[in-house]
Amino acid sequence: MSISTIYDNTNLINVNGEDRFKTIANTSKMLVEQGTIELWFNAESYGRGGTALLSSNRNGEIEGADQFLLQVNRSGQLSANFRGADGSRSSITSGSPATGTWNHVALSFDGTSTQLYLNGALIAERDRSSFDFTNMLGDFIIGSRDANGKHALNGDIKGVRISNEVLSAEDIAGTYQEGVNPTQNHGDMGNDTHTDALHDDMSDGSHTDAEHGNMGDGGYTHALHDDMSDGTHTDAEHDRFKTIANTPEVLVEQGTIELWFNAESYGRGGTALLSSNRNGETEGADQFLLQVNRRGRLSANFRGADGSRSSITSGSPATGTWNHVALSFDGTSTQLYLNGALIAERDRSSFDFTNMLGDFIIGSRDANGKHALNGDIKGV
Numbered sequence: 001m002s003i004s005t006i007y008d009n010t011n012l013i014n015v016n017g018e019d020r021f022k023t024i025a026n027t028s029k030m031l032v033e034q035g036t037i038e039l040w041f042n043a044e045s046y047g048r049g050g051t052a053l054l055s056s057n058r059n060g061e062i063e064g065a066d067q068f069l070l071q072v073n074r075s076g077q078l079s080a081n082f083r084g085a086d087g088s089r090s091s092i093t094s095g096s097p098a099t100g101t102w103n104h105v106a107l108s109f110d111g112t113s114t115q116l117y118l119n120g121a122l123i124a125e126r127d128r129s130s131f132d133f134t135n136m137l138g139d140f141i142i143g144s145r146d147a148n149g150k151h152a153l154n155g156d157i158k159g160v161r162i163s164n165e166v167l168s169a170e171d172i173a174g175t176y177q178e179g180v181n182p183t184q185n186h187g188d189m190g191n192d193t194h195t196d197a198l199h200d201d202m203s204d205g206s207h208t209d210a211e212h213g214n215m216g217d218g219g220y221t222h223a224l225h226d227d228m229s230d231g232t233h234t235d236a237e238h239d240r241f242k243t244i245a246n247t248p249e250v251l252v253e254q255g256t257i258e259l260w261f262n263a264e265s266y267g268r269g270g271t272a273l274l275s276s277n278r279n280g281e282t283e284g285a286d287q288f289l290l291q292v293n294r295r296g297r298l299s300a301n302f303r304g305a306d307g308s309r310s311s312i313t314s315g316s317p318a319t320g321t322w323n324h325v326a327l328s329f330d331g332t333s334t335q336l337y338l339n340g341a342l343i344a345e346r347d348r349s350s351f352d353f354t355n356m357l358g359d360f361i362i363g364s365r366d367a368n369g370k371h372a373l374n375g376d377i378k379g380v
Helices: 169-178
Strands: 005-009 022-024 035-045 051-056 067-072 078-083 089-094 103-109 114-118 121-126 140-142 154-163 232-234 242-244 255-265 271-276 287-292 298-303 309-314 323-329 334-338 341-346 360-362 374-378
Touching: 035 051, 035 067, 035 169, 051 154, 078 114, 089 114, 089 121, 103 169, 114 169, 140 154, 255 271, 255 287, 298 334, 309 334, 309 341
Parallel strands: none
Antiparallel strands: 005 154, 022 140, 035 103, 035 154, 051 067, 051 140, 067 078, 078 089, 103 114, 114 121, 232 374, 242 360, 255 323, 255 374, 271 287, 271 360, 287 298, 298 309, 323 334, 334 341
C-alpha cells in the first residue's frame, strides 16, 4: 500500500462549545488497518463530561460500523477509545493537556499496537490491542462527540491530519517542533518553535518572546541570571534543587522571570518552580513563590515584609512535556505567560523585587526540599 495523507486540514476551526464543529465525509481511503491521526488544539476550558477532539459514529448512528473517540476525558486526561461493531473495545489514556495553550496530539496504530503522543512525547503504548479503521464507516467530526455538539470543544483546532502511515516518534516530535501557526490573532502562536520534549533537547537555549511569540534571535535585555547550562533535575526524594545566591542586581522594581520545566507529576500540596524566603528565613525580606499549585494551576505569589500580598494564577501546565513560563512586572502591572501565550494580567498590583533579600531556590519551596519539583528545569 502506498503511503499517503488521506485527510489534511490546515485551517483553524473555532468551536467554542457551540455547533461550530466540522464534519469530514468518510471515504474508502479512510478504511485503513494502520495509520496516524494528528491534530493541534487549544482549549479555553474542559467540560465536566469530557471534551471531544475527533469522533466517528460515537452514538452508533450507523449500524454495523465501528466507533471512535479522541478526547480529553472528565478527569482531564487525553484518551482515545475504539468500540467495534462486534463488541470489542480498546482504549489508551495518559497525559493531562494544559488549557490556554496549543497542544499537539498524535495517535498511531499498526494492527498490533497503539501509541499515543502529547506535544512530541510518547505518553502511552498498548501492545496487545490496537485500533483498526477498516470498518470505520461513519463520518468524522472535528471538535464534537456527535453531530449535535455533545461535549464540544471550547476552543480551537488546527492541523487535523489522517494518514495511512505509522509515523515514527521522530516524525511526530518533528511536527511538534515545527509548531502551529493559526491564521487568526486569537490563540496565535506565530512562528513558535517548540522544544523536542522526547529528547529533552534544550541545547540551543532559545527563549520565547512571550509578547511576540518569537523563538528566533530576539534576546532579552540585561539578563541578571541566565542558567542555560546542563539543566537542573529536581526530585523530592533526593533534594536536587538548586540555590541562586542573591546579589544587589536582583533587587529590581521591574523585570522578567523565565524558565522551562518538565514535570513527571505534581505534588498534592503544590509543586515549586522558583522561590525566595518562602518560610521567612530572612527577617525583613519579601517572599516569592512561582509554582503549580495543588489544583494544577500555574501561580505566582508575592508577600511583602509589610504584610502586603499579590498573586496571579491561570493556566494548567501539562505533565510529561516541556513548558515555558514567564512572569513580567513593571511596578504597576504583572503578566503571566505559559508556552508563549499571555494567560493572566493584573493591573492594580504588581510584584516588586527591591526587597527580595533571600536567595532564590530553583525547584523547591525552601532549602529543605518542601514541595520540590519531580522533573527537570532549564533556562532560568
